[in-house]
Amino acid sequence: MVEKHNVGSKCKVLCDTExxxxxxxxxxxxxxxPAQRNAFLNRCRPYIGIDGCHLRGEFGGILMAAMGVDANNGILPLGYAIYEIEDQWSWGxxxxxxxxxxxDGRKVTFMSDRQKGLITALLIDMAYCS
Known part of the structure; x- marks a missing residue:
């Protein structure tokens, strides 16, 4: 529904059926x-901060988020995800x-607090994209 009603959005859901x-x-x-994507590609610095936190509700999980910084030093949420566990595969x-x-081809600087599995996933992604 997200992609249907907000054309250009990126939405992925992974379920286990087996x-x-x-x-x-x-x-x-x-x-x-798409508003987040357009703002980042056209008006933001090439910087992405990524972080994760544990969800303490009935279902648990991990909330992962990526943030950009605009020209006025404001924080721009770029994307978020909810995962079952925090490891290099989910970060990947x-x-x-x-x-x-x-x-868009430009180099981007990442900042994090070195979450579990994040460094490995970032190195793998960088090697894959080179």
């Missing part, structure tokens, strides 16, 4: 909107979707 017979189990979700999926949606 591990649980006759059930569809949510695993991952990613979303970024998040970073590959960000790269696919926001890549």
């Amino acid at each position: 591990g649980f017979p006759c059930k569809i189990v949510f695993k991952r979700f990613f979303v970024s909107l 999926w998040f970073l590959s979707l960000l790269h696919e949606y926001f890549d």
